[in-house]
Amino acid sequence: MNSSDQQVPFRRTVVSYVQRGERMTVGQQRAWDRHWAELGSDVTELPEGPLDVQSWFGRSAPVVLEIGSGMGETTAQLVAAQPDVNYLAVEVYKPGLAQLMLRAEKLEVSNLRLLRGDAIVLLRDHVEPESLDEVRIYFPDPWPKKRHHKRRLVQPESVALITSRLRPGGVLHLATDWENYAEQMREVCEAEPGLRNRYADEPGGWAPRPDWRPVTKFENRAHDEGREIHDLIYERP
Ligand SMILES: C[S@@+](CC[C@H](N)C(=O)[O-])C[C@H]1O[C@@H](n2cnc3c(N)ncnc32)[C@H](O)[C@@H]1O
Known part of the structure; x- marks a missing residue:
């Protein structure tokens, strides 16, 4: 390990996503051409150092x-419902980002920026540390096979990193339809000294489902297949 490696607080050996194809519909491509230069940026193309979000x-x-x-x-619905927040969406899947821009265009929102990577x-x-008011992770890839659990996004290291980027009073909101992942999320967050469960007094520490979180096709499918949805809401004291 060289000296620059040692300055990096979190080095990844596996990633939490699969690289999917980049083929886009005509509508997605047009949205991409119209809006990406203004609303989006590749993570790998960001200038060195903290992003000047404001x-x-x-x-x-x-x-x-x-x-x-x-x-x-x-995302599009939440962005539209919260015009007073600066909403950043990060995603690796290019057609997904294009689709989000299409939806945002229809809803005429101006408080969304997108990051690809x-x-x-x-x-x-x-x-920057202590710069985010909230981090949301909804229905992350479950990686259900045990040998793939190491690929799950919510791990002690990633939660420590997220926590360090939250302002005091900032919130980490997680939702999943995979029982075993929900338990892992709770275990990891409970063990993170910088977080406190806002719903520690609720049965299991699960948060009541917030009625403002839109019901997605993932959630509907989970219901159809008999899986329960768990929300977890932690804050940085
Ligand atoms: C199962 S989908 C859920 C999408 C959405 N949150 C929803 O509820 O419909 C998970 C998404 O997370 C993205 N993803 C996984 N790991 C990521 C990472 N490290 N950075 C950015 N995006 C990631 C995947 O590309 C995928 O589109």
């Missing part, structure tokens, strides 16, 4: 980072 949005406002926005179904690299290299 300048990018052109205003100072609370910052929410959603990791893994997928096809943007939930690995959220861990973004948080580690381009997000």
Whole structure:
């Protein structure tokens, strides 16, 4: 290990995503061509150091980072419902980001910026400590096979990294439909000294389902297949 490696707080050996194809529909491609230069950036193309979020949005406002926005179904609705926040979505899947821009265009929102790439690299290299008001991770890839659990996004190291980027009072909100992943999330967050469960007094420490979190196709499928959804809401004291 050389000296620059030692300065990196989190080095990844596996990633939490699979690289999917980049083929886009005509509508997605057009949305990409119209909006990406203004609204998006590749994580690998960001200038070295912290991202100047307030300048990018052109205003100072609370910052929410959603990791893994997928096809943007939930994200677009939440962005529209919270015009007073600067909403950052990070996702590796290009057609998903394009679809999110299409949805955002229809909803005429102006408080969304998109980042394409690995959220861990973004948080580690381009997000200032204590700068985020909220981090959301909804229905992350479950990696159900035991030998793949190491690929899950929610791990002690990633949660420590996320916590370090939250402001005091900032929130980490997680939701999943995989019982075993929900338990892992809870175990990891309970063991993170920088976090406190806002719903510690609720049975199991699970948060009541917030009625403002839109019901997605993942959630509907989970219901259909008899899986329960768990929300977890932690804050940095
Ligand atoms: C199962 S999907 C859920 C999408 C969305 N949150 C929803 O509820 O519909 C998980 C998404 O997380 C993305 N993802 C996984 N690991 C990521 C990472 N490290 N950085 C950015 N995106 C990631 C995947 O590409 C995938 O689109």
